[in-house]
Amino acid sequence: MSIKSFAAQLFAKHIHKKTQAWANNPVETQQKVFQELIFQAKDTVFGKDHHFSEIKNFEDFAKQVPIRDYEELRPYVDRMVKGEENILWKGKPIYFAKTSGTTSGAKYIPLTKESMPFHIQAARNAILSYIYETGKADFVDGKMIFLQGSPILEDKNGIKLGRLSGIVAHFVPKYLQKNRMPSWETNCIEDWETKVDAIVEETFNEDMSVISGIPSWVQMYFEKLEQKGGKPVGEIFKNFNLFIYGGVNYEPYRAKFEKLIGRKVDSIELFPASEGFFAYQDLQSEKGMLLLLNSGIFYEFVKSEEFFTENPKRYTIGEVELGVNYVLLLSTNAGLWAYNIGDTVQFTSLKPYRVIVSGRIKHYISAFGEHVIGKEVETALKEAMENTTISVNEFTVAPQIAPNSGLPYHEWFIEFENTPENMDEFALKIDNAMRKQNVYYDDLIVGKVLRTLVITKVTKNGFQEYMKSIGKLGGQNKLPRLSNDRKIADFFTN
Template identity: 80%
Template structure:
C-alpha cells in the first residue's frame, strides 16, 4: 500500500463521519442553510426587492420569492454581467459558468467565493465515499482523466467566464496534478474530434486507473482507443477500475461500454451542474445518489404534474415522498433564488435522502396527454435489452402525430451497435415496459389513440453527425432523450 492510498483511506473515513452528521439530521441541516442564505443576502438588490429582512420561515419565503427560471432571473443576472456588485449575492462572482441558453442565447451562471469550494469538495467526497465503502484506494496511484471542456477562460467586466468543467480544472489539488491527464495543451483544443485523437495518443501508453466524463463522449474515446490499439480498453488499461460519470443515465450505454472494455468496471454517478453540485452516488449497493444538504444549497420540490398549475405547493426536504416526480428548485450561495434548474428527480430513499434524475422538465412527450419522462424511456430500453445481445450507441424518442398511414405513434430513433434479431419483437418489449410504467400511455394504446412503438434505426455515427451539425459535439453537451416535437428526429441520418 502506497503512502497516498493509505492517506486516502484515512481521509475517506473522516469525510464519511462528517457526512453522517448532516445526513442523519437532514431537516435541521437544511433549515440552517436556509437561515444562512437569507441572512447573507439581505443587503443585496434581490434581497431588498424581496424583503429578506422580513423572511423568518419557509412560508414567508414562498410568499415573497416566486419560482423563476433563467429567463425570469435574467434582468438581475444582466446587472451582474455588467459589473454591478451586491445584486444577487454579496460582492461580485468569482466566475460565470457559460452554458447554452434557449431563447436568450448564452446563459451566465454565477460562481461565488462561497459556492465554488462545494463544487470541488463534492467531486472529491464522491471518490472518498467509494474508498470508504469498498476499501479500494490503489487507483489513486495511477493516472486519471476527465473528458471536459477547455480550461481557457475569458474575462467579462473583470469576471472570468468559461465552461464549468474548464473552471474546475483550475482547482485540481496539487497532489493530483501529476496523476491527471490529458495535458493542459490538449484540454485547450476546441474541436472535439481532434481533441479525442490527441487524448488517445497521450493516454494509451499510460497506467490509467480512473476515467470520467459524460458516457456518450467517453464512449467515443473508448472506440478510438480500441480502433488504434486493437485491444479492449480493459486490456489496454489493466488497472482501470473506476468510471465516474454524470449528466446522463449510464444504463443505456452499459452493454456497449462493457463490450468496449471487455470486462466490468465499478462506477460512480455524479449530479453536477453549473448551478451547483447536488448529489453523488455514495453506495455501490443502494439505488440513487446522496442529496447534498450541507453544501450551501436550499432545496425545494414541486410535484411535476402540478408544476404548471397556479401556485403549486413547494415542499421542503422533510415533506417529500418516495417515487414522486419532483421539479427541483434551488436557492444557493451563488445568488440563485427559488430557481428552476429544469431537472426532475425522484427519491429512492428517505434515510438518507437519495435521488435519481428522472428527466428534464422541458424534455418530455405529451403530444396526446401521456407525459412520458426520461426515466420511463430509459427503463423501458433497459428491460428490452436485458438478456439479449443487443447493443445501443444512442437513442432519442419523438412523437409522430401525422403518419402517412395508420394511427399516430412514438418513434424511437436508435443507433444500434448490434441490431435485435427481430425489430418488431424488440419494439413490443419496449412498448410493454412503457405501458407498465405510464398509465396514460397505456390508456392511449388500449383506446386505439396511439399504435405501439415504432423503431427507426439511425445510421452509424448518426447522432454524432447531428450534434456536430448544431455545434454541440463533445464537452458537456447532451442529447435530449425526449422531444415533444420532431426537430431532432427529422434531422437524423437513417440507416
C-alpha cells in the same frame, strides 16, 4: 499500499464521519442553510426587492419569492454581467459558467467564492466515499483522466467566463496534478474530435486507473482507443477499475461499455451542474445518489404533475415521498433563488435522502396527454434488451402526430451496436414496458389513439453528426432523450 493510498483511506474515514453528521440530521441541516442564505443576501438588490429582512421561515420565503427559471431571473443576471455588485449575492461572482440552450442565447450562471469550493469538495468526497465503502485506494497512484471542456477562460467585465468543467480544471489539487490527464495543452483544444484524438495518443501508453466524463463522449474515447490498440480498453489499461460519470443515465450505455472495456468496472454517478453539485453515489449497492444538504444549497420540490398549475405546492426536504417525480428548485450561495434548473428527481431513500435524476421538465412527450418522462423510456429500453445480445449506442424519442397513414405513434430513433433480428418484436417489448410504467400511455394504446411505437434506425455515429450539426459535439453537451416536437427527428428523416 503506498503512502498516498494509505492517506486517502484515513481522509476518507474523516469525511465519512462528517457526512454522516449532516445526513442524519437532514431537516435541521437544511434549515441552517436556509437561514444563512437569507441572512447573507438580505442587503443585495434581490434581497431588498423580495423583503429578505422580513423573512422568518420557509412559508414567508415561498410567499415573497416566486419560482423562476433563467429567463425570469435574467434581468438580475444581466446587471451582474455588466459588472454591478450586490445584485443576487453579496459582492461580485468570481466566475460565470457559460452554458447554452435558452431561447435567447447563452446563459451566464454565477459562481461565487462561497459556492465554488462546494463544487470541488463534492467531486472529491464522491471518490472518498467510494474508498471508505470499498477499501480500494490503490487507484490514486495511477493516472486519472477527466474528459472536460477547455480551461481557457474569457474575461467579462472583470469576471472570468468559461464552461464549468473548464473552470473546475483550475482547481485540481496539487496532489493530483502529476496523476491528472490529459495535459493542459491537450485540454485546451476546442474542437472535440481533434481533442479526443489527441487524448488517445497522450494516454495510450499510460497507466490509467480512473476515467471520468459524460458516457456518450467517453464512449467515443473508448472506441478510438480500441481502434488504435486492436483490443479492449481493459487490456490497454490493465489497472482501470473505476469509471466516474454524470449528466445522463449510464444504464443505456452499460452493456456497450462492458464490451468496450472487456470486463465490469466499478462506477460512481455524480449529479453536477453549473448551478451547483447536488448529489453523488455514496454506496455501490444503492441505486440513488446522496443529496448534498450541507453544500450551500436549499432545496425545494414541486410535483411534476402540478408544476404547470397556477400556484403549485412547494415541498421542503422533510415533506418529500418515495417514488414521486419532483421538479428540483434551488436557492444557493451563488445567488439563485427558487430557481428551476429543469431537472426532475425521484427519491429512492429517505434515510438518508437519495435521489435519481428522472428527466427534464422540458424534455418530455405529452403530445396526447401521456407525459412520458426520461426515466420511463430509459427503463423500457433496458427491460427490452435484457437477456438479449442487443446493444444500443444512443437514442432519442419524438412524437409522430401526423403520419402518412394510420394512427399517430411515438418514434424511437436508435443507433444500434447489435441490431435486433426482429425489429417489430423488439419495438413491442419496449412498448409493453412503457405501458406498464405509464398508465396514460397505456390508455392511449388501448383506446386506439396511438399505435405501437415505431423504431427508426440511425446510422453509425449519426447522433454525433447531429450534435456536430448544432455545434454541441463533446464537452458537457447531452442529447435529449425526449422531445415534444420533431426538431431532432427532422434531422434523421429529411
